[in-house]
Amino acid sequence: MTAASFLSRLRAEWAPSVPRELLAGAVATFALIPEVIAFSFVAGVDPSVGLFASFVISIVIAFAGGRPAMVSAAAGSVALVAAPLVASHGVGYLLAAGLLAGAVQVVFGLLKLGVLMRFVSSSVRTGFVNALAVLIFAAQLPHLKGAGPATWALLALGLAIIYGLPGLGRRLGLRALTAIPSPLICVVALTLVASALGLPVPTVADLGRLPESLPFFGLPAVPASLDTLRIIVLPALAIAMVGLLESVLTAAVVDEMTGTPSDKNRECTGLGLANIAASCFGGIAGCGMIGQAVSNVKYGGRGRLSTLFAGVFLLVLMVALKDWVSRVPVIALVAIMVMVSASTFDWKSLGQLVRHPRLSSTVMLATVAVTIATHNLAAGVAVGVLLSGVFFAFKVSRMLDVQAGVDAATGLHTWRVRGQVFFASADAFIEAFDVLSVEGQPVRIDVSAAHFWDVTAVGALEEVVQRLKGHGCGVEVVGLGAASAVLIDRLGGVG
Known part of the structure; x- marks a missing residue:
């Protein structure tokens, strides 16, 4: 310089x-x-x-x-x-x-x-x-x-x-x-x-x-x-x-x-x-x-x-x-x-x-209300950050979609998972699999359009696989992304 x-x-x-x-x-x-x-x-x-x-x-x-x-x-x-x-x-x-x-x-x-x-x-x-x-x-x-x-x-x-x-x-x-x-x-x-x-x-x-x-x-x-x-x-x-x-x-x-x-x-x-x-x-x-x-x-x-x-x-x-x-x-x-x-x-x-999403406006108003009520800026911001995290998790969890289908020629049942699987969407992921309808049949879970983020998500996938196996199904999990596969391997999931 x-x-x-x-x-x-x-x-x-x-x-x-x-x-x-x-x-x-x-x-x-x-x-x-x-x-x-x-x-x-x-x-x-x-x-x-x-x-x-x-x-x-x-x-x-x-x-x-x-x-x-x-x-x-x-x-x-x-x-x-x-x-x-x-x-x-x-x-x-x-x-x-x-x-x-x-x-x-x-x-x-x-x-x-x-x-x-x-x-x-x-x-x-x-x-x-x-x-x-x-x-x-x-x-x-x-x-x-x-x-x-x-x-x-x-x-x-x-x-x-x-x-x-x-x-x-x-x-x-x-x-x-x-x-x-x-x-x-x-x-x-x-x-x-x-x-x-x-x-x-x-x-x-x-x-x-x-x-x-x-x-x-x-x-x-x-x-x-x-x-x-x-x-x-x-x-x-x-x-x-x-x-x-x-x-x-x-x-x-x-x-x-x-x-x-x-x-x-x-x-x-x-x-x-x-x-x-x-x-x-x-x-x-x-x-x-x-x-x-x-x-x-x-x-x-x-x-x-x-x-x-x-x-x-x-x-x-x-x-x-x-x-x-x-x-x-x-x-x-x-x-x-x-x-x-x-x-x-x-x-x-x-x-x-009026123009912004209602959840964003709620976060802003909550931050103002708590700060004024307590005269504590840290408390107001803490509540705002907490609500932002909860609302974000809620919105992302609703983006999860699980669709079931069957191949008429082979009889293979396939569930295609799209979206983000984490602690807030793990229960919805588990509930999307009707294990009684495929009892004793081969099953494929296609997660190529999904991402598993945390230990709760890995546990959810593990539970679905174990439930299907418990009902006599042969289970194949396909399409795991590199990041999801590394997380599952590290946590000892699905196998």
Whole structure:
């Protein structure tokens, strides 16, 4: 590779357009602040724990992750898993669990187990995205409960700026209104309006105590003992699996939005390294943030620089510009999150509910329903994957066809089997043979158009042959494919 081609590839991966990457990363940062603080409360930790974690995770994942433009930070799904551990044993054990979870994720990536995500169907992915969009929107409702006229007026103004300003800029030919992402203008404008008019609206300072210094390195303050391992092992595994699932699915969404591939195994390893680093700097473990990733891509983020800047800008805002950020109205961030929710939801899927097969639509709706009911993305996806597998097995099992015939000249009875024989169709295969009608006669079973997939299928064929022999029939099995024959020979079937 020449130096010119290397630099070209490096620029494409890191910063196709530096100004656009920086602005998109800034939008993602403002979309992170309310969620990270809210998730910190869910986990039962100080907001600084979630904010420091988000900064460290963003920095590490920008270099080590497998999906450019991906935004990862302290996430609600991880917070739900972490909350019981914090309540029972304290933050130190949470940090230790984050270290172990990160190590598990690194091993997962090194073993190239990211390929397992191929078993997540498009219906499950759509349900995952739609459920998360609903949860993001629902998370904003507490900020609107009991809100006064000033809050609603600022929300309306914020949404008008976010959605109306780019179009107005294009019509008037004002490049500044189209070059600067409208959510950033929304934050500045609503802050100035609220401050100038002295409006009685909650600000970021009301959400919780912001960081007062830079994060510092240190191992979790817990005993290095088997008792500690016993306490953290199950929460760590849960954090690792939830984080991997959400990150890989978020990477798949970004792949689709950008039309570019990503390295899912590298993403798994990168997430593990990021969580190890976050735990060593006093932060909660995290994973991919689909809403923030979507907003990053929506406003032009395509490279790793947008991810890196989202983390750096978050630290600058929380430490160096804390006094300014503390005056930002919460409703400005709510307006951004409403936009993120609307952008995340797959609106085309509503029309597809009628056009797509009913089983696929059922899988998507079940994923959404379970995720919203439990507030657990892993549970929703697990149910969706399980239903996808059951429905697939059901459809394939119905493709089995067994036809009986007899040669008038020789009197040879032949059953011709077509389709897939496996655990879900094995009983139907056995029931298709009427052994009493051919008692004492020669029989041929033609399986040239069939495939035997598993030990249950081999057992079914063995049982049919033994039943026929038990009724005095001479049995001949013909047409076994190479793969089926190898499986039957290995399992000692039919003979």
